[in-house]
Amino acid sequence: MITIYSILGNIFHDKEWNEKFDQVNKTNSFETIKLPRSDLEKTRLRAKTNQGTDVGIILNSGTKIQNGDVLISNSDKFIIIQQNPEKVISVKKKDKIEANFEEILILLGHIIGNRHRPIQIEDNKIIFPILAESELDIFKKLFSGIIDYIDMKIEERIFEPHGEMNVHEHKS
Numbered sequence: 060m061i062t063i064y065s066i067l068g069n070i071f072h073d074k075e076w077n078e079k080f081d082q083v084n085k086t087n088s089f090e091t092i093k094l095p096r097s098d099l100e101k102t103r104l105r106a107k108t109n110q111g112t113d114v115g116i117i118l119n120s121g122t123k124i125q126n127g128d129v130l131i132s133n134s135d136k137f138i139i140i141q142q143n144p145e146k147v148i149s150v151k152k153k154d155k156i157e158a159n160f161e162e163i164l165i166l167l168g169h170i171i172g173n174r175h176r177p178i179q180i181e182d183n184k185i186i187f188p189i190l191a192e193s194e195l196d197i198f199k200k201l202f203s204g205i206i207d208y209i210d211m212k213i214e215e216r217i218f219e220p221h222g223e224m225n226v227h228e229h230k231s
Contacts (some may be wrong), residue, residue: 060105060113063130070139071127079132080139089137092130096142096188096218099124108138125216144215146191148198151184153210163205170201177220188218 062180068076082088090108098104102118113129126142150167167185171178177186189195198227199206 060115061131062115062117062220064117066118066122066124067129067132069125069127070129072125076129076132080129080137083137089139091139091141093141093143094124099140099142112136112138116137126219128197142217142219144217145164146189147179147186147214147216147218148187148189148195148211149184150202150209150211152184153208158223160208163208166205167202167209170198174201177218179219179221186214186216186218189213 060118070076070080078130080089090110090112092106092108092114094104094106098106100123101116102120102122104116104124106114106116108114116124116130118124124140126140128140129137130140131138152163164185168178171185171187177184195213196209202211
């Protein structure tokens with residue numbers, strides 16, 4: 060087993076590591092550890108790569124694993140974290156809506172916040188994770204006062220909560 064005590068960098072956030080990854084990606088000579096978002100919060104973890112390498116991760120308290128983190132980079136191995144996609148609801152303003160959208164955003168934030176969901180903001184969309192597709196109906200009811208002004212849809216994607224908005228989720 061290989062034991063990891065620190066993260067070297069991130070292929071999505073560090074230019075140097077992105078360039079190194081581009082090189083190993085050309086030869087497909089890297090390994091990945093696929094993890095659900097819930098495991099990214101852990102500081103102690105044991106997992107296997109897609110090629111069967113057994114890896115133990117022991118990080119300092121407060122350190123969080125992120126999608127694209129580089130665990131090992133040497134002549135023998137290049138191992139990165141790959142977060143599993145999950146179901147989310149994305150909400151955006153309908154085209155050609157003349158309503159006061161700031162008020163709609165405040166209401167959206169209030170409703171989502173009352174459900175203790177972390178959010179991601181991307182491309183003028185508010186995105187938050189769900190456990191089941193049936194939650195779309197629940198949120199349509201919760202958003203009933205503003206439903207005419209927004210488009211909602213379920214997507215499957217890598218969810219990365221906004222740093223200041225990564226609240227502790229309540230699982231129903």
